[in-house]
Amino acid sequence: MAASFQGIAKLLARLLPSISHPLQQYRSCLQRLPVGSRLSPFVPPSHSFCRAASLQDEDAAQAAEALLRYKDSPWDYLESEDYIEKYGTSPVWEGYRRNHKGGIPPQKTRKTCIRGDKICGNPCPICRDQNIILHHQNVKLLQQFISPHTGLVFDPTRTGVCMKQQKKLHEAIATAKDHGFLPFQIPFVEFSAEDYSNSHDAVGRTPPPQSLASGETWYKWYSEITPDEKEVAKVKKTYKAYLK
Structure with a gap:
């Protein structure tokens, strides 16, 4: 046993x-x-x-x-298969609509989409995708927010970008223009020939002194000016009561 x-x-x-x-x-x-999807332990594995x-x-x-x-290289995301499958050839903000009350959208976008650990229900086109990073070398992304006709940055009410990301967007575009990654136009101003002439008395050369006799000044405005007697008589008559 x-x-x-x-x-x-x-x-x-x-x-x-x-x-x-x-x-x-x-x-x-x-x-x-x-x-919600857990089953009871009596169900066979x-x-x-x-x-x-x-x-x-x-x-x-x-x-x-x-x-x-x-x-480290956010510009590679725009050429990846994930981006093409998600957005195609359209900009990242196309088709975005913010959640709001009523039928009339607000005049300003929200201040920020992420507050600490809390994320709003419908984040803006930049905050909703963690792979979209604003950088001055990410030229293809920045060009999506610039009008090809005027060269100005689109208003956030059109793109739906929150104010925090819109501020970063302006900084990235300004830095890209300073580094030469984005082109920008300088207004052309036409100047007339009169602006560069040196014949005007204010910018012209001082004329040479004339042949002077003894006792004469170089220029007329240096000599004594004798006033007109008729004009002096009129002034004296007008202010006679005030003259001593």
């Missing part, structure tokens, strides 16, 4: 790891799934739950890898 009990114990010891290992995998898969959890982990890892990839 003792030998039979020892054989049964050895058999159970061999079977326990093969039974406990699938149960542990099933529990870990259930913990990874959302709360399935490989589909483990696959769904693994797919979620892969998507999260790919998103984190993409953030690190485009952080």
Whole structure:
């Protein structure tokens, strides 16, 4: 009897790891799934739950890898397959509509879309995509916010960009123009020849002094000016009461 009990114990010891290992995998898969989609522990384990959890982990890892990839060179994102699949050839702000009350949109966009850990319901075209980074070398992205006809930056009420990102956008465009990445026009002003002439008395040369006799000054305005006697008489008559 003792030998039979020892054989049964050895058999159970061999079977326990093969039974406990699938149960542990099933529990870990259930913990990874959302709360609403968890099933009761009486349902037999399935490989589909483990696959769904693994797919979620892969998507999260790919998103984190993409953030690190485009952080140092954000201009590469506009040429990637993800961007073309998401936006195509249209600008990132095309088709965006902000959530607001009533049928009339507000005159100004919101101040910011992200406040600490809180994100608004419908972020602006720049805040909703973490791979879109405003940089002065990201020329293709900056050109989407500049009018090709006037060269001015689009108003945020048209693009839907929040005021915080709009300020960064203006700074990036100004820096890109200073570094020569974006062209800009300087207004042409026509100057007439009169502006550069040196014949005017104010900018012309002083005429040479004339031949002077003894006692004469070089120029007439240096000599004494004798007033007209008739004009002096009129002034004296007018202010006679005030003259002593």
